[in-house]
Amino acid sequence: MTALSYYLNYDLKQAITKHRLVGLWRLMHGFEWKYVGATLSLGIAATAKTVTYLLLRYFVDTFFASDTTPFSVGWIAAGFLALALVEGSFTFLSGRLAAQTAESVARRLRNYLYDHIQHLSFAYHAETDTGELIQRSTSDVDAMRRFYADQAIGVGRIVLLFLVNFAAIYLLNPRLAWLSIIVVPLVVAVSLFFFKKVSDAYEAYQEQDAVLSTTLQENLTGVRVVKAFARQEYEIKKFEADNLEKFFRGKKLLTMHSLFWPVSDILCGLQMLGGFYAGAMMAINNEISFGTYLAYAGLVVWIIFPMRNLGRLIVQMSTGMVSFNRIMEIIKQDREPLDDGDYSPAGKITGNIEFKDVCFEYEKGSEVLRGINFECRAGQSIALLGSTGSGKSTLVNLLPRFYDYNGGSILLDGVELNRYPRRFLRQQIGIVEQEPFLFSRTIRENITYGVGRQVSEEEIEKAARAAAIHDVILSFPKGYDTLVGEKGVTVSGGQKQRIAIARTLLKDPRILILDDSTSSVDTETEAEIREALQNLMRNRTTFIIAHRIQSIMNADLILVLDKGQIIQKGTHETLATQPGMYRDIFDIQTRIDVELEKEVSSVG
Numbered sequence: 001m002t003a004l005s006y007y008l009n010y011d012l013k014q015a016i017t018k019h020r021l022v023g024l025w026r027l028m029h030g031f032e033w034k035y036v037g038a039t040l041s042l043g044i045a046a047t048a049k050t051v052t053y054l055l056l057r058y059f060v061d062t063f064f065a066s067d068t069t070p071f072s073v074g075w076i077a078a079g080f081l082a083l084a085l086v087e088g089s090f091t092f093l094s095g096r097l098a099a100q101t102a103e104s105v106a107r108r109l110r111n112y113l114y115d116h117i118q119h120l121s122f123a124y125h126a127e128t129d130t131g132e133l134i135q136r137s138t139s140d141v142d143a144m145r146r147f148y149a150d151q152a153i154g155v156g157r158i159v160l161l162f163l164v165n166f167a168a169i170y171l172l173n174p175r176l177a178w179l180s181i182i183v184v185p186l187v188v189a190v191s192l193f194f195f196k197k198v199s200d201a202y203e204a205y206q207e208q209d210a211v212l213s214t215t216l217q218e219n220l221t222g223v224r225v226v227k228a229f230a231r232q233e234y235e236i237k238k239f240e241a242d243n244l245e246k247f248f249r250g251k252k253l254l255t256m257h258s259l260f261w262p263v264s265d266i267l268c269g270l271q272m273l274g275g276f277y278a279g280a281m282m283a284i285n286n287e288i289s290f291g292t293y294l295a296y297a298g299l300v301v302w303i304i305f306p307m308r309n310l311g312r313l314i315v316q317m318s319t320g321m322v323s324f325n326r327i328m329e330i331i332k333q334d335r336e337p338l339d340d341g342d343y344s345p346a347g348k349i350t351g352n353i354e355f356k357d358v359c360f361e362y363e364k365g366s367e368v369l370r371g372i373n374f375e376c377r378a379g380q381s382i383a384l385l386g387s388t389g390s391g392k393s394t395l396v397n398l399l400p401r402f403y404d405y406n407g408g409s410i411l412l413d414g415v416e417l418n419r420y421p422r423r424f425l426r427q428q429i430g431i432v433e434q435e436p437f438l439f440s441r442t443i444r445e446n447i448t449y450g451v452g453r454q455v456s457e458e459e460i461e462k463a464a465r466a467a468a469i470h471d472v473i474l475s476f477p478k479g480y481d482t483l484v485g486e487k488g489v490t491v492s493g494g495q496k497q498r499i500a501i502a503r504t505l506l507k508d509p510r511i512l513i514l515d516d517s518t519s520s521v522d523t524e525t526e527a528e529i530r531e532a533l534q535n536l537m538r539n540r541t542t543f544i545i546a547h548r549i550q551s552i553m554n555a556d557l558i559l560v561l562d563k564g565q566i567i568q569k570g571t572h573e574t575l576a577t578q579p580g581m582y583r584d585i586f587d588i589q590t591r592i593d594v595e596l597e598k599e600v601s602s603v604g
């Protein structure tokens with residue numbers, strides 16, 4: 001591992017602490033010396049500036065004493081030039097080092113967050129808005145970058161400028177030095193007051209920004225629904241309302257900033273005026289030389305300037321700190337322990353499954369599944385039927401350990417399910433969603449996604465043929481290299497399904513979960529998908545979440561769920577003859593189908 005990759009792979013959980021400043025320092029791990037270098041460079045630049053004023057004092061006092069020779073004037077001029085050169089070079093060096101630190105820290109933070117978010121649990125993702133995660137991984141990281149590039153380094157610069165110039169004035173005249181910093185406590189107090197106000201205002205602003213991101217992201221993802229229901233006006237109004245709220249919060253934040261400026265400017269202005277007056281009186285009274293006064297007039301600006309900026313930086317730093325907290329809230333989340341589990345068979349599993357009195361609850365006290373009992377042998381198909389919210393998805397989500405059951409026992413090949421590591425289980429289980437997700441990549445990349453091994457062109461084509469999508473892919477301009485989505489072809493729902501089936505075929509899992517994949521397509525596509533599914537289901541234990549009885553008539557076992565319980569189980573033949581929910585649904589669906597057929601034939 002190279003030094004850079006070591007620093008980039010540093011575990012940022014170590015920055016979790018109650019003290020934000022300590023956390024911010026730890027986030028800089030590996031780059032601290034650069035930050036120190038940047039601060040020292042600033043110190044040197046500040047000292048060079050201060051020495052320039054002391055040289056000015058020397059020049060003026062010796063000039064008025066009329067003993068300056070042309071030779072010493074030359075040296076003094078060279079001194080000014082050299083000091084300007086030192087100041088310029090070290091200011092540049094400092095800016096460079098600070099920028100490098102900030103960019104490196106931000107890069108690591110972004111990579112870490114991306115990696116971390118990939119490993120958070122199913123439950124965390126179900127509860128967290130995507131917009132919120134996007135906001136924290138982009139805008140908040142950027143606020144942190146600014147914090148390191150400008151604010152943190154700025155504080156170092158300001159403290160150094162202040163100390164060096166204070167020391168220089170102290171050398172000129174201690175009384176003048178103390179007189180020059182009378183308002184410091186006041187400026188600090190005002191800054192701290194605004195620090196709190198701006199922190200709160202900024203936090204509220206960022207929260208609203210996340211709401212806006214979520215609204216936008218949801219709207220774009222669900223653009224078909226919006227159009228289908230002609231809800232554009234409603235969505236636009238909703239966005240405008242969210243945006244208006246952001247505007248108000250932004251205005252409040254700016255008001256806080258703009259209130260701070262005049263207050264601190266008045267204080268600093270008074271200080272400068274008082275200092276000039278006191279210095280001038282001392283010069284008139286011959287307590288200090290004219291050169292000293294000139295040097296003081298130059299130096300005092302470099303005390304006031306840091307004082308004024310310290311306030312500004314303290315106020316601005318509050319935004320970095322709020323972003324730090326927001327990012328840390330994600331980093332604090334525990335990753336899903338993918339390799340947790342002591343039983344990991346060398347080869348593939350067989351696929352025998354037994355549920356014994358299984359209970360599950362998302363939140364304590366409200367059971368979503370109760371006393372689930374059934375058994376199936378490897379290669380069988382199990383259909384789940386039931387009203388919406390009855391617990392079908394919850395039940396199948398227990399198999400890949402997206403969630404762990406709270407009671408009872410699930411045996412996979414005779415071994416308790418939670419003894420299998422999640423990673424292993426997920427390699428053995430294939431899921432075809434009702435609305436499969438395809439990435440904006442080529443069709444080939446989508447089909448081979450998650451296979452985890454090198455696959456040949458023949459294998460890809462074989463899977464696509466079995467999924468009845470090969471010919472469709474060839475009809476696209478670039479075949480398997482065609483891009484899916486915005487920059488490529490638009491894939492229909494049925495085509496998406498079949499690409500997802502090809503992807504799952506290549507993965508070759510022992511257990512299959514199918515979320516009724518034929519419910520949203522036309523009859524012709526349904527027939528094609530059904531055939532593709534038959535190929536996919538061969539020799540695999542398959543769970544089918546069904547909405548239509550026709551999709552599950554051939555299942556080896558049908559479970560009818562209601563309010564988290566199995567109320568009927570058996571084959572189609574047995575259930576269709578028993579009174580109960582299954583026969584009721586079957587009768588209704590048959591009646592609808594018959595009437596539809598009648599209508600179609602009457603139109604024809």
Ligand SMILES: Nc1ncnc2c1ncn2[C@@H]1O[C@H](COP(=O)(O)OP(=O)(O)OP(=O)(O)O)[C@@H](O)[C@H]1O
Binds near residue numbers: 126363389394
């Ligand atoms: N992540 C979650 N957190 C809390 N409750 C949840 C969560 N997911 C689902 N539920 C609740 O659990 C119950 C069962 O939901 P589930 O999605 O399993 O039903 P379903 O039968 O698959 O419904 P559908 O056919 O509509 O998809 C519902 O009351 C639902 O509100």
